[in-house]
Amino acid sequence: MTHSKKQSLDISEMNGTALDIARQVLELEMQGIQTVLDALDQRFERCVDLLYSIRGRIIITGVGKSGLIGRKIAATLTSTGSPAIFVHPVEGLHGDVGIVGRDDALVAISNSGETTEITSLAATIRKLGVKVIALTGVTSSTLAKMAQVTLDCRVLREACPLNMAPTASTTAALALGDALAIALMVRRGFNREDFLRSHPAGSLGERLKLKVRDIMLDRRSAPQVSPEANIHEVLSSVNEQNLGFTLVVSDNKLLGIITDGDLRRAMELQETLFTNKADKLMTRDPLTINPDRKAAEALEVMENKLITALPVTDEHELLGVIHLHDLLGRGQIRFTH
Numbered sequence: 001m002t003h004s005k006k007q008s009l010d011i012s013e014m015n016g017t018a019l020d021i022a023r024q025v026l027e028l029e030m031q032g033i034q035t036v037l038d039a040l041d042q043r044f045e046r047c048v049d050l051l052y053s054i055r056g057r058i059i060i061t062g063v064g065k066s067g068l069i070g071r072k073i074a075a076t077l078t079s080t081g082s083p084a085i086f087v088h089p090v091e092g093l094h095g096d097v098g099i100v101g102r103d104d105a106l107v108a109i110s111n112s113g114e115t116t117e118i119t120s121l122a123a124t125i126r127k128l129g130v131k132v133i134a135l136t137g138v139t140s141s142t143l144a145k146m147a148q149v150t151l152d153c154r155v156l157r158e159a160c161p162l163n164m165a166p167t168a169s170t171t172a173a174l175a176l177g178d179a180l181a182i183a184l185m186v187r188r189g190f191n192r193e194d195f196l197r198s199h200p201a202g203s204l205g206e207r208l209k210l211k212v213r214d215i216m217l218d219r220r221s222a223p224q225v226s227p228e229a230n231i232h233e234v235l236s237s238v239n240e241q242n243l244g245f246t247l248v249v250s251d252n253k254l255l256g257i258i259t260d261g262d263l264r265r266a267m268e269l270q271e272t273l274f275t276n277k278a279d280k281l282m283t284r285d286p287l288t289i290n291p292d293r294k295a296a297e298a299l300e301v302m303e304n305k306l307i308t309a310l311p312v313t314d315e316h317e318l319l320g321v322i323h324l325h326d327l328l329g330r331g332q333i334r335f336t337h
Helices: 003-007 018-039 042-053 065-079 089-093 116-126 142-146 168-188 192-197 203-209 231-240 260-268 295-305
Strands: 058-061 084-086 105-109 131-136 149-152 245-250 253-259 309-314 317-323
Touching (some): 042 131, 058 065, 065 105, 065 168, 089 116, 105 116, 116 131, 116 142, 131 142, 231 245, 253 260, 253 309, 295 309
Parallel strands (some): 058 084, 058 105, 105 131, 131 149, 253 317
16 A cells, blocks of 8 residues: 555544454554654754753653554664663652753653653753653643754654544654654774674673672762751762662661652651651662562562662661662663563
8 A cells, every 4th residue: 555545544444353453453553664764854853962061961762652662672782782771750750850960851752741750850850950852742741842952753644443442653652752862873983793792792781790799889888877867967978879769777787778769758748848857758668679689680679669779788787789770781771580
């Protein structure tokens, strides 16, 4: 079928055998990619220039199906030499934004460009001075207006016969994400040896065989406060290493942890945040890990519990802390299933 003929396909035409429907769906998805290809212009060059120039990581965000696409784009970017991490917008607004640094860039994916969680996160991150790139199907949307660069992901219609389920639009966004990753890969001169080093069979696989004690941040270097610390001391400790948390410690005993999310939730609940001490703000008995456990086990716990750090203890005595960045080589490599 030709491109023009396929534009006129409607719900009454999507019928026949399963094989017929499969062909129609794939035609529509190819059409969606063709539409994005036709819309490519110098904005793509500016986007690559921006992402290539940053000293930090590429933060990817999206919600729902766009979020799933975002996770894959983040993995592809990282495995091809552009360190990236996916941040769910809801988790981002409840503390995970603490891992975003001034040298990072945000790539926000939203077909409508009006998803509240995405626009709220983008607005929050912009206040940090972080550049925003929008992948959206509506270039006049709220998200597009927030962005320094907007890439047009508009498709003529979804492959769903109801024109509702994200299908062609998510395929197009994924393809555009691949294009970004490969353009950056070529710009960086990322070669076969680099690729092998950044995959589980290489340096990450070896890293995950190590014990937690071999990778952890030592107790003396871990962000920590006393249980009597005031809010200003807590905030200073949380921000000190840009890890998004501080540990509450007394006589080398771990009492709890305070994260960016804990502070935000306290503010949302209108608690007496500025008069409370650390022991009133902390999460007691946080998850911990023994220093003799494998680094791979620490990573599994973090992935399952959706957390980015684990205090390292032995009989409640604090020995250090292991962060996702330490497991992944400070953003140089990323574990993928």
